[in-house]
Amino acid sequence: MSAPLFDRVAIIGIGLIGSSLARAIKAEGLARTVTCADANPEHAERAKALGIVDAAGTDPAEAAAGADLVMLCVPLGAYGDVAAAIGPALKPGVIVSDVGSVKQAVIRDMAPHLPEGVHLVPGHPVAGTEKSGPEAGFAGLFPGRWCILTPPPGTDEAVTRKVADLWRACGMTIERMDPAHHDRVLAITSHLPHLIAYTIVGTATDLEDHLRQEVIKYSASGFRDFTRIAGSDPTMWRDVFLNNREAVLDCLQRFNEDLTALQRSIRRGEGDALFDLFTRTREIRQGVLEARQA
Amino acid sequence: MSAPLFDRVAIIGIGLIGSSLARAIKAEGLARTVTCADANPEHAERAKALGIVDAAGTDPAEAAAGADLVMLCVPLGAYGDVAAAIGPALKPGVIVSDVGSVKQAVIRDMAPHLPEGVHLVPGHPVAGTEKSGPEAGFAGLFPGRWCILTPPPGTDEAVTRKVADLWRACGMTIERMDPAHHDRVLAITSHLPHLIAYTIVGTATDLEDHLRQEVIKYSASGFRDFTRIAGSDPTMWRDVFLNNREAVLDCLQRFNEDLTALQRSIRRGEGDALFDLFTRTREIRQGVLEARQA
Ligand SMILES: NC(=O)c1ccc[n+]([C@@H]2O[C@H](COP(=O)([O-])OP(=O)(O)OC[C@H]3O[C@@H](n4cnc5c(N)ncnc54)[C@H](OP(=O)(O)O)[C@@H]3O)[C@@H](O)[C@H]2O)c1
Ligand SMILES: NC(=O)c1ccc[n+]([C@@H]2O[C@H](COP(=O)([O-])OP(=O)(O)OC[C@H]3O[C@@H](n4cnc5c(N)ncnc54)[C@H](OP(=O)(O)O)[C@@H]3O)[C@@H](O)[C@H]2O)c1
Incomplete structure (x- = not known):
C-alpha cells in the first residue's frame, strides 16, 4: 500500500456527503487520520460509532487543528460561521476545500476568514441523493461521477492537484471551472x-x-x-x-x-x-x- | 386451468401497452385467441414473430371481426378513425374498451361510431414507461398498479366486471371513476x-x-x-x-x-x-x- 495522500483530514459536517467521503477515505486508505465535527452531536457520535472517523465532536476548530486538509461538508448557509471558527486553528500550509453545490458564494463567505498561507480550493462532487445525515452516506456515491474544482486564480498548482487526487481516488473524474x-x-x-x-x-x-x-x-x-x-x-x-x-x-x-x-x-x-x-x-x-x- | 375469460380478444395498436397486454393475456391464458392490428406493418409483423398474438395485420376491422373484446391501444388522436373502421365489423354484444390516458375524449370520439348492442367500457391502466413499440412491452408492467375504469352511466354491470377481471388477472387493482x-x-x-x-x-x-x-x-x-x-x-x-x-x-x-x-x-x-x-x-x-x- 502506498503512503496516504494526507496525514490528517478534517471533515466539517458529517452528513450525506461528508460521511460518504469519510467512508471512501477509509476504504481507500487516503489519510492516516480522519477527524470530524458536526453541529449535531448525534451525527458526530454516529460517525464515530460507524467507525468511519477516528475522532468526532461538535467543535469545528478542534477537528480542524493540525489537519492538512479541512473539507467543509455543511449546508452553504453555515460556511461563514464555520470558516470564522476554524480560521484561528488552521495550521500554515493547510488546504481548505469543500463540497458545496454553489461556488461563488463559498469563496465570498470563506475567504475573508482564512489566514495567510492557507490554500483555498473549492470543489463540488456532482453526486448526491435525496437523503441526508451520516447513515445515508456510502462510498459508492462517487465512482463514475464528475467532480468540479474551482480554484481561484493564482492557486498553487500542486495544491489543486492534491485535491484532484483525493476525488480521483474516490472514483470521480475531475473538471476545472470558473466559479461563475x-x-x-x-x-x-x-x-x-x-x-x-x-x-x-x-x-x-x-x-x-x-x-x-x-x-x-x-x-x-x-x-x-x-x-x-x-x-x-x-x-x-x-x-x-x-x-x-x-x-x-x-x-x-x-x-x-x-x-x-x-x-x-x-x-x-x-x-x-x-x-x-x-x-x-x-x-x-x-x-x-x-x-x-x- | 379454468376457462379463458374471453374467446377472442382483438388489440388495436400493438405498441408498449398493447403488446404488454397481449403478453399478459398469453401468460395468464385469458383468451383463446388474440388478434391484433397496427397501422405500422412492422409492428404487426413483430408482434406475430414474438408469438404474443395469433394473427396480426394492418386492418382494424379484420382484427375486430368476431372478437368478444376489442381493446384500443392506439394514440388518442387515432380513436375516431379506428372506431369508424371497426364499427361495421363488430359482432353484437361485443365489449369495446381501451387504455387511453384521457377518458372524456375517448367517449366523445368513439361513441358515435359504435352500433347499438356494443358495450363501451373505457379504461386506463395507470402503468407505463417512456419507451414505445411492441419490443418495449412486458407483462410485468401491470402488477401492483391501478387500473381506472370509467363506464358511462347505464353500462351493464356484468360487462364492466368482465373488463375488471381482465386487468385484475394482469395483476392490477381496479378503481372506478367518473371520466371528468x-x-x-x-x-x-x-x-x-x-x-x-x-x-x-x-x-x-x-x-x-x-x-x-x-x-x-x-x-x-x-x-x-x-x-x-x-x-x-x-x-x-x-x-x-x-x-x-x-x-x-x-x-x-x-x-x-x-x-x-x-x-x-x-x-x-x-x-x-x-x-x-x-x-x-x-x-x-x-x-x-x-x-x-x-
Ligand atoms: N445532497 C446532495 O445531493 C449534494 C450533492 C453535492 C453537494 N452537496 C453539498 O454538500 C453539502 C452538505 O450536504 P449534505 O447533503 O451532506 O447535507 P446533510 O446530510 O444534511 O449533512 C450536513 C451536515 O452538517 C451539519 N451541520 C449543519 N450546520 C452545521 C454547522 N454550522 N457546523 C457543523 N455542522 C453543521 C448537519 O447537521 P443537521 O442535519 O443537524 O443540520 C449535517 O450533519 C452542502 O453544501 C451541499 O450543497 C450536496
Ligand atoms: N406509454 C404509457 O406510459 C401509457 C400508459 C398508459 C396508457 N397509455 C395509452 O396507451 C395508448 C398507446 O400508447 P403506447 O405507449 O402503447 O404507444 P405506442 O407504443 O406508440 O403504441 C401505439 C401503437 O399504435 C400504432 N398506431 C398509431 N396509429 C394507429 C392507427 N390509426 N391504427 C392502428 N394503429 C395505430 C402505433 O404505430 P406507430 O408507432 O408506427 O405510430 C404503435 O404501434 C395511448 O392512448 C396512451 O395514451 C400509455
Whole structure:
C-alpha cells in the first residue's frame, strides 16, 4: 500500500456527503487520520460509532487543528460561521476545500476568514441523493461521477492537484471551472430541476385533501419522480437558492418563457408545435444516455 | 386451468401497452385467441414473430371481426378513425374498451361510431414507461398498479366486471371513476409533470451548444430525471395534451401561480418561506413511499 495522500483530514459536517467521503477515505486508505465535527452531536457520535472517523465532536476548530486538509461538508448557509471558527486553528500550509453545490458564494463567505498561507480550493462532487445525515452516506456515491474544482486564480498548482487526487481516488473524474460558470451550469442542470419539482409537488400539497390522496395514489404515472427530488433536504436547498439567486432566477425566466409558449400551443391546439418540441427533447435524452449519466 | 375469460380478444395498436397486454393475456391464458392490428406493418409483423398474438395485420376491422373484446391501444388522436373502421365489423354484444390516458375524449370520439348492442367500457391502466413499440412491452408492467375504469352511466354491470377481471388477472387493482374526474386527477399526477419535464428539457435544448453539452455532462444532479420523462413518445403526448386541454391548462395555471410565489421568495431572500415549502413537499414524498407507488 502506498503512503496516504494526507496525514490528517478534517471533515466539517458529517452528513450525506461528508460521511460518504469519510467512508471512501477509509476504504481507500487516503489519510492516516480522519477527524470530524458536526453541529449535531448525534451525527458526530454516529460517525464515530460507524467507525468511519477516528475522532468526532461538535467543535469545528478542534477537528480542524493540525489537519492538512479541512473539507467543509455543511449546508452553504453555515460556511461563514464555520470558516470564522476554524480560521484561528488552521495550521500554515493547510488546504481548505469543500463540497458545496454553489461556488461563488463559498469563496465570498470563506475567504475573508482564512489566514495567510492557507490554500483555498473549492470543489463540488456532482453526486448526491435525496437523503441526508451520516447513515445515508456510502462510498459508492462517487465512482463514475464528475467532480468540479474551482480554484481561484493564482492557486498553487500542486495544491489543486492534491485535491484532484483525493476525488480521483474516490472514483470521480475531475473538471476545472470558473466559479461563475459552475454556478450557471448547475443552475440549469440541478437547481432549476429541484425548484420545479418543489413547485409541482407544492401545488399538489395545496389541493383539497381528497384530491391530494388521489394524486399520491396514482403518482406512478409521472408525479412520483418529482416527489423524490422534492423530498430533498430543506436546509441544503434553501441555502442553494439563497446563494445562487441570480443564476437561478435567470434560467427560471427562460423556463417561464418556454412554458408560456407551450401553454399557448396547447390552448390553440397546435399539435405540430407540440410534436416538434417533444421530438427535440427526446434527442437530449439520447445524449444523456450516451454520456452514461442515466 | 379454468376457462379463458374471453374467446377472442382483438388489440388495436400493438405498441408498449398493447403488446404488454397481449403478453399478459398469453401468460395468464385469458383468451383463446388474440388478434391484433397496427397501422405500422412492422409492428404487426413483430408482434406475430414474438408469438404474443395469433394473427396480426394492418386492418382494424379484420382484427375486430368476431372478437368478444376489442381493446384500443392506439394514440388518442387515432380513436375516431379506428372506431369508424371497426364499427361495421363488430359482432353484437361485443365489449369495446381501451387504455387511453384521457377518458372524456375517448367517449366523445368513439361513441358515435359504435352500433347499438356494443358495450363501451373505457379504461386506463395507470402503468407505463417512456419507451414505445411492441419490443418495449412486458407483462410485468401491470402488477401492483391501478387500473381506472370509467363506464358511462347505464353500462351493464356484468360487462364492466368482465373488463375488471381482465386487468385484475394482469395483476392490477381496479378503481372506478367518473371520466371528468379521471381527467382532472391525471392532469395533475401525470400530464402536468410531463409538460413541465418537456419544458425544462426544451429550455436546455435552446442553450448554446457548449452549455448544452455541459448540461448533459452534469445531468446526474437532477436534470436526468426530467430527460427520462421528456423522452416519452411525442405522438402519444401530443394527443394527451390536445385531448385534455382544459384540465391541463387549469392545473398549469395553479402551478404558474406557485412558481411565481417561489420566484419572489428567492428574489427577496425569504429563507423561511423556502424552508416551509420544502418541508411540506417532503411529507408528500413520505405519502408516496407509504402508498408503495415508488
Ligand atoms: N445532497 C446532495 O445531493 C449534494 C450533492 C453535492 C453537494 N452537496 C453539498 O454538500 C453539502 C452538505 O450536504 P449534505 O447533503 O451532506 O447535507 P446533510 O446530510 O444534511 O449533512 C450536513 C451536515 O452538517 C451539519 N451541520 C449543519 N450546520 C452545521 C454547522 N454550522 N457546523 C457543523 N455542522 C453543521 C448537519 O447537521 P443537521 O442535519 O443537524 O443540520 C449535517 O450533519 C452542502 O453544501 C451541499 O450543497 C450536496
Ligand atoms: N406509454 C404509457 O406510459 C401509457 C400508459 C398508459 C396508457 N397509455 C395509452 O396507451 C395508448 C398507446 O400508447 P403506447 O405507449 O402503447 O404507444 P405506442 O407504443 O406508440 O403504441 C401505439 C401503437 O399504435 C400504432 N398506431 C398509431 N396509429 C394507429 C392507427 N390509426 N391504427 C392502428 N394503429 C395505430 C402505433 O404505430 P406507430 O408507432 O408506427 O405510430 C404503435 O404501434 C395511448 O392512448 C396512451 O395514451 C400509455
